[in-house]
Amino acid sequence: MASNEVEPVRVIVWMVPRTLSTVFLKSMSNLDRVKIISEPFTCASAFGPERLVKGAVEGFVDTVSDISSKAEMDMGLDHNLYTYKWVKESLLEGTYPGKVAVVCKDTAMSIPKDKYDMIPRGYRHAFMIRHPNKLFKSWNKMFAAMMPHPGEGFLFSEMLKASGAEGYGFKELFDLYEYVKKSGLEKNPIIIDSDDLLMDPEGILRKFCKSSGLQYTDKLLKFEAGDGVVKQWAASKLQLQANKAVYGVYQAAFDSTCFKKPTNMDPPPRSEFSDDLLECIDVSMPYYEKLHTDRLTV
Structure with missing residues (x-):
């Protein structure tokens, strides 16, 4: 780095999928002179040379990869680059x-405890959460859309466990939260509940930026529809192809122009869920509640 350049503020946002993290990252793209990095450890764990998925999920990932690789895409990085060491040293560090800011978002479940030495240095650490009833309803819907042959395969909980989320995502998030505090990597982790973000985008984003050292701008509140901004992100091409060809996991976020408050903010009732999903919810709820207690408030 040139002597006259200032070290950028670096922030990594850890999350469980379906917490509005991609919309959040799209918002962060409107920061001045920012580098955005999207889900690098997720790519390493699912698609990279050291991928961690196991069992029946391996065949499913192979199918997704094969279908996705045929989709036309003019942006993204080669997923074969994504070893954990390369992600840490080349992308994150x-x-x-x-650039005056580097913002990354990723899943906690993609960096298991035996990979904690791959957590990058020099970052502020934030965590995104969402009520488990809302999250698992959305996540299961995404999972169903991903299945090549609906009605066949395995349970949602089995898919999570085979993907490395023995604690269904929330335990992994809480474990990482505890680790960054106890290890000294982060004295004051920032926690954002997606409901709070939807209720008061400006208030939460102002507080987040102040807490993390980023420079708030009203440009964070509005953004253009489409994936044009994604061309500036460091993201794997295969994940972007999978969004286009298989499951559209990012599409609603790419199409968004703001944080839109739903007409009904209540979590769906337990009666809507299968026993399999209720297990995921019940295991996750204590971790969610602990994190929710320390969340960012305005």
């Missing part, structure tokens, strides 16, 4: 001349 890399130098970005001219």
Whole structure:
């Protein structure tokens, strides 16, 4: 780094899928002189040379990869680059001349405890949460859309466990939260509940930026529809192809132009869920409640 350049503020947002994290990242793209990094450890764990998925999920990932690789895509990085060491040293700890901020989002379940030494240095750590009833309803819907042959395969909980989320995502998030505090990597982790973000986007984003050292701008509240901004992100091409060809996991976020408050903020009742999903919810709820207690408030 040139002597006249300032080290950028670096923030990594850990999350469980379906917490509005992609919309959040799209918002962060409107920061001045920012480098955005999307789900690098997720790519390493699912698609990279050291992938961690196991059992029946391996065949499913192979099918997704095969279908996705045929989709036309003019952006993204080669997923074969994504070893854990490369993600840490080249992407997350890399130098970005001219940038004053680096913002990354990723899943906690993609970096198991035996990979904690791959957590990058020099970052503020934030965590995104969402009420488990809302989250698992959305996540299961996404999972169903991903299945090549609906009605066949395995239970949602089995898919999570085979993907490395023995605690269904929330335990992994809480374990990582505890680790960054106890290890000294982060004295004051920032927790955002997606409901709070939807209720008061400006208030939460102002508080988040102040807490993390980022420079707030009203440009964070409105963004253009489409994936044009994604061309500036460091994201794997295969994940972007999978969004286009298989499951559209990011599409609603790419199409969004703001944080839109739903007409009904109540969590769906337990009666809507299968026994399998209720197990995921019940295991997750204590971890969610602990994190929710320390969340960012305005």
